[in-house]
Amino acid sequence: MSALLVLEDGRSFAGEAYGATGETFGEAVFATGMTGYQETLTDPSYHRQIVVQTAPHIGNTGVNRQDPESARIWVSGYVVRDPARRASNWRASGTLDDELRTQGVVGISGIDTRALTRHLRERGAMRAVISSADLDVASLHRKVLESPLMAGADLSAEVTTPKPYVIDAIGEHRFTVAAMDYGIKAMTPQRMAERGITTHVLSSASTVEEILATGADAVFLSNGPGDPGTADDAVATVQELLRREVPTFGICFGNQILGRAFGFGTYKLGYGHRGINQPVQDLLTGKVEITAHNHGFAVDAPLEGETQTDFGAVAVSHVCLNDNVVEGLVAKDAKAFSVQYHPEAAAGPHDAAYLFDRFANLLGEKA
Amino acid sequence: MPKRTDISHILVIGSGPIVIGQACEFDYSGTQACRVLRAEGFRVSLVNSNPATIMTDPEFADATYIEPLTVEFLERVIAAERPDAILPTLGGQTALNLAVALHEGGILAKYGVELIGADIDAIQRGEDRQKFKEIVERIGAEVPRSVVCHTLEDALTFAAQVGNKIVVRPSFTMGGLGSGLARSGDADEVRTLAARGLAASPVHEILVEESVLGWKEFELELMRDKNDNVVVVCSIENVDPMGVHTGDSITVAPAMTLTDREYQHMRDVGIAVLREVGVDTGGCNIQFAIDPKTGRMIVIEMNPRVSRSSALASKATGFPIAKIAAKLAVGYTLDEIPNDITKKTPAAFEPTLDYVVVKVPRFAFEKFPGADPVLTTHMKSVGEAMSIGRNFTEALGKALRSMETKASGFWTRPDDDLTRDELLARVSIPTDGRLYYVEQAMRAGASVDEVAAATGIDPWFVDQIALLVELRAEIVAAPAVTSGLLRGAKRHGISDLQLSLLRPELSKDGLGDDAAVRALRLEHGIRPVFKTVDTCSAEFEASTPYYYSTYDEETEVGHTGRQKVIILGSGPNRIGQGIEFDYSCVHAVLALREAGYETVMINCNPETVSTDYDTADRLYFEPLTFEDVLEVVHAEQQSGEVLGVICTLGGQTPLGLAQRLKDAGVPLLGTQPEAIELAEHRGAFGRILTDANLPAPKHGTATSFEEAKAVADSIGYPVLVRPSYVLGGRGMEIVYDEAHLSDYISRATEITPAHPVLVDRFLDDAVEIDVDALYDGHELYLGAVMEHIEEAGIHSGDSACALPPITLGGADIDAVRTSTLALAERIGVRGLINVQYAMASDILYVLEANPRASRTVPFVSKATTVPLAKAAARIAVGATIAELRAEGVLPRTHDGGDLPDDAPISVKEAVLPFHRFRTPAGDQVDSLLGPEMKSTGEVMGIDANFGMAFAKSQAAVYGSLPLKGTVFISIANRDKRAIIFPAMRLHDLGFRIIATAGTGQVLRRNGVPCEVVGKFSEGPGNIVEMIQAGEIDIVFNTPRGAAGNSNPRIDGYEIRTAAVTVGIPCITTVQAASAAVQGIEELSRGEIGVRSLQDLHASLAGWRAE
Secondary structure: EEEEEEEOOOOOOEEEEEEEEEEEEEEEEEEOOOOHHHHHOOOHHOOOOOEEEEOOEEOOOOEEEEEEEOOOOOOOOOEOEEEOOOOOOOOOOEHHHHHHHHOOEEEEEEEOOHHHHHHHHHHEEEEEEEEEOOOOOOOHHHHHHOOOOOOOOOOOOHHHOOEEEEEEEOOOOEEEEEEEEEOOOOOOHHHHOOOEEEEEEEEHHHHHHHHOOOOEEEEEEEEOOHHHHHHHHHHHHHHHHOOOOOEEEEEOOHHHHHHHHHOOEEEEEEEEEEEEEEEEOOOOOOOEEEEEEEEEEEEEOOOOOOOOOEEEEEEEEEEEEOOOEEEEEEEOOOEEEOOEEEOOOOOOHHHHHHHHHHHHHHHHHHH | OOOOOOOOOOEEEOOOOEEEEEEEEEHHHHHHHHHHHHOOOOOEEOOOOOOOOOOOHHOOOOOOOOOOOHHHHHHHHHHHHHOOOEEEEOOHHHHHHHHHHHOOOOHHHOOOOOOOOOHHHHHHHHOOOHHHHHHHHHOOOOOEEEEEOOOOOHHHHHHHHHHOEEEEEEEEEOOOOEEEEEEOOOHHHHEEEEHHHHHHHOOOEEEEOOOOOOOOEEEEEEOOOOOOOOEEEEEEEEOOHHHHHHOOEEEEOOOOOOHHHHHHHHHHHHHHHHHHOHHHHHHHHEEEEEEOOOEEEEEEEEEEOOHHHHHHHHHHHHHHHHHHHHHHHOOOOHHHHEEEOOOOOOOOOOEEOOOOEEEEEOHHHOOOOOOEEEEEOOOOOOOOEEEOOOOOHHHHHHHOOOOOOOOOOOOOOOOOOOOHHHHHHHHOOOOOOOHHHHHHHHOOOHHHHHHHHHOOOOHHHHEEEEEHHOOOOOOOOOOOOOHHHHHHHOOOOHHHHHHHHHHHHOOOOOEEEHEEEEEHHHHHOOOOOEEEEEEEEEOOOOOOEEEEEEOOOOOOOOOOOOOOOEOOOOOOOOOOHHHHHHHHHHHHHHHHHHHOOEEEEEEEOOOOOOOOOOOOOOOEEEOOOHHHHHHHHHHHHOOOOOEEEEEEOOHHHHHHHHHHHHOOOOOOOOOHHHHHHHOHHHHHHHHHHHHHHOOOOEEEEEEOOEEEEEEEOOOOOOOOEEOOOOOOOOOOEEEHHHHHHHHHHHHHHOOOEOOEEEEEOOOOOOOEEEEEEEEEOOEEEEEEEEEEEEEEEEEEEEOOEEOOOOOOOOOHHHHHHHHHHHHHHHOOOEEEEEEEEEEEEEEEEEEEEOOOOOHHHHHHHHOOHHHHHHHHHHHHHOOOOOHHHHHHOOOOOOOOOOOOOOOOOEEEEOOOHHHOEOOOOOOOOOOOOOOOOOOOOOEEEEEOHHHHHHHHHHHHHHHOOOOOOOOEOOOOHHHHHHHHHHHHHHHHHHEEEEOOHHHHHHHHHHHHHHHHHOHHHHOOOOOOHHHHHHOEEEEEOOOOOOOOOHHHHHHHHHHHHHHHHHHOEEOOOOHHHHHHHHHHHHHHOOOOOOOOOHHHHHHHHHHHHH
């Protein structure tokens, strides 16, 4: 069955329908990981995005029950070159094609994904449509232009947990953390649990009182989709927490929230960082870690020196070696730090797992 | 922290001759290292015995020593150069072992030399199996489980825990006696093997280890800097499961069948192993096995150095491991080194691929008829091709058609007449070309699961073959070949040739006709596009033009303004077509770049310098087939002005394409295909010889024994017989009598009037001469005259030779010069020509002429200091020899036939792979030389006189000639007179001489004391046992007659193979025996020294200027 992908600037690609048939809209972004498609698909940060996989063979290991990062697939559309005809892995419980169909995810295969990627790199991430229902380019183009923009989108409410839940520490309980779910991935509380942390995952709209009512020793700000510029409520909440000297650790969207809480601005990157091979340098140790990224926005802070904020001095702690984008912040006078990337990996290398240790140590200092 | 300033002079150790398992990938890595270190301002000295390498070109180091890679010679080089540091991790296992030996011998300490890039403890932790096992366990990862057992019950209990698939290794037995592999999972098999193993062990002890045969096999290429930053450059998955050496496996990058969790676990373990072993800076390679049923992962081994896989990984990803390793070794960290391809991003990252890379090994079993073709953990392949496609099927198809074998992809050779079950049985044993049987088995109805179960190949890969089988059925059944069908086929890597063979209307008389498919393809506007290898899946803009073709939408080849020259490379290494041709291609690139042309390289061999994206202005990693080359030419013509294509430097592969490319309208540069045809066609070449009044050995053709006998009778025995339809000495034999002739004819099955047998007079005792020359249409430049040390009849590639010639006089050289000029003129050469002559009874016979770059070009260039291939490339684009002399590319005065009397002697010696091959019964294959080439590589010895140069060449092959000890002599009757003097000299030098009865009699009668020993057939105490026991230090054994039944040549078989097995010099011609004795004399005097090429070149230049 034929399918079309049409971008908001009018470029189109003809291919075959993949996964569910129908029509879907979203922001077209490319992801460069060669493994971990199941984690990518289930990462809430990809909500309302059409993900283009640059790796040509997708679905080789099928799907399994252990690897999803949330209860459902979040991408709004999926673009691959050569979908697997057969799943091969000892843990596989089904094929990706079936899974996409079951969850109603519309995709397209067989297109020149590299040409599309290069286009997005040059022109920036943009709105797109995939359709196997309407094969008229002009008509699809009109529809794309009417679809909502990512800039200015407030999506946390759409992905956050409706009610709080708890992930217990593994082994001896050491600390309790309240995690703000802006689109949290399952591996994050898992990584904390491994370090003796019990995590209360809370809705993104939770108030400071609700957060502190969990008895948390600290707050974790999760990753998530959308434009951080719209998250004024979350920023206000975090500022209040900082005023009350609650230790705070943020990642991805959480880094942007913390950055705004400190008074920095955020901006949209041309085409974002989405891959599991991004080199980040820890400015404290000089060491380079290979990290998992999924962000279209970044914090605007000076790379060198310290900035005086309402909460004392704040410095950039991590930087992406590819393009000098701010990848982490650390407060010098408060117990708060954050990174723009994914120390929980899944998918991706485990080089940044030490950040959870740093978080646990920070909590230990308090005790 | 930037580069170290406390060292200024670095010695790089190369890897020596090309052998199986250690090929030109180390020329690639060493060349990169030399370039980088010099660019960083270090003085670089280099030692390597292999003259065919780019790295030993004098411009790549400050001091280049072509000397044997032994501790003794290394020490001399160190003493002469006094380097601050040695970089041993880019020269393969050879260099690493030498570094350890230099350390253990106290030489590093004595001269105050530091090892960089590796430290001794780390090397030992990586290489010592027991230490490595402990390390793996310490970091919490697994090695195969094992237990030492003294009873059958213990063995059975353990075996049951691991599914009864085990390896039994008895303690204290020799040569694997009593060891075995239980693969059926059956306890009875374990019982039998364990009982046998316990019985075989003198201490009644066996090691029982869990077998990982058939598990999935992976490799990671890692790099670490001194700040402990680690990156994984590439993951590689073996299509062939555990049990086949990774060098013999079809491999794929990136890994195709791992989830992220499994991959990250592998990455974590790999990094932990690297850190624990303590490789401080540089690259390493770690192999893993994964149980496909449970995902359990085991660490197999690591190499704490740059390896064959890292060359592959570098080409596959665009991340130049050797180059980065060299920078890390001198103090840089990964974040300080820019990524060459993006320029903007650092080397501290992990490449991500948006394409699939497939490597297929190239074997040469046809050269070793007795050898067991079953693939095991001992590497047997002689080369490899790599391909890049946007999916697995495309890359696989390209790789299979890059092989330069009879089959060039599925369906291009006749199906075997086998049933589904027979095919399934056949695919269960790993062999060269197993994938062809997999395809046939599936076509015969075997399912993906059945094939996966029989082969251990992951079902995902098997399903990809199933995809091709389905596509084939669709193509065959379609009423017409539509645009859609064509496009679908091309997207899955099916070549024009394959397509034509599936469609009668597109083939010619049942034979493939790629031109017909091509025409149809162009009619539909279906052409490949070219994408860039950019390390980052298009996330950043790439500035290095490194391309591969694919059937996709958008091409990335940019327009350029300069005139372009396309150079065709030489394809996978195989016997007869090795690194020497890549050398000439690289030189053409260097010369033409310098002359202002834009150079474009096409090649598919990942081991080479030519496929380094730094070499040519543009690199196309593509198969060297008519279809693929034409598409590159088209892409280049679309993006600028193509002056032409050079086909004459890359050996047989590009030469075979020349005529068709010309017919298709592609402008060819240099010697034209018509000229090549003149030299190759026997009739036409015969007429040239007659016209020029040049003698050739008497010859005739025959299609039956009677005819052959008549020819042989008229020209006289011995005769050289060969089929007329093969090149490179295949099927060639020297026949000494009528009975043997009859035997040959009866074995040569395919004799027809169209394919007669050629019968040539064999010039026994002639001196064979090899000549390389340049011709521009006006003037001849004689590059060199080389004299073979073995007599005529041994393939020139296997023969040792000396330059300048050691026994030829001025008049002989004049005759060579005149004859070569006459041939070059009449053939129409514009560039290089190689001529082989035989001098017998003062007559110079022409054996053959090849109007192209020869195997000896690099050797000649090193020995005479003149870059012949560079000059040839310039002649191809119109320069004259006079201009090149004026420019200084060629010497202003003199040529290679005209060297000073005191010029040093260079000796080239061949390196043979016999010890790698065994018969299915486990015996060695015969190590006899003949008209068919068998060597994989070569070394060069250079010194003031012949004896010393020959001694160095032998030292470079065998470690050293013995200076004392025992020599065994067994000589054919015709050689017995010639051996007396050398044997006497050995006696005088204190050697104990042992001989067979006949030889012993002759020696004693001539006053040479010797002891007589029994032949192999004469029972216990025979010579073979003595060799095996290490009692013999060198063997002189000249055979008589040729391989055949009950032939005298066979008598020496056991002797020669025993010598090969224990690795002692085995000299098989009387000429080489004399040379060896001279060499031993020189070595005994102890005055042998080392001299850099730069020094030699300066003195030659001085002489020429006088």
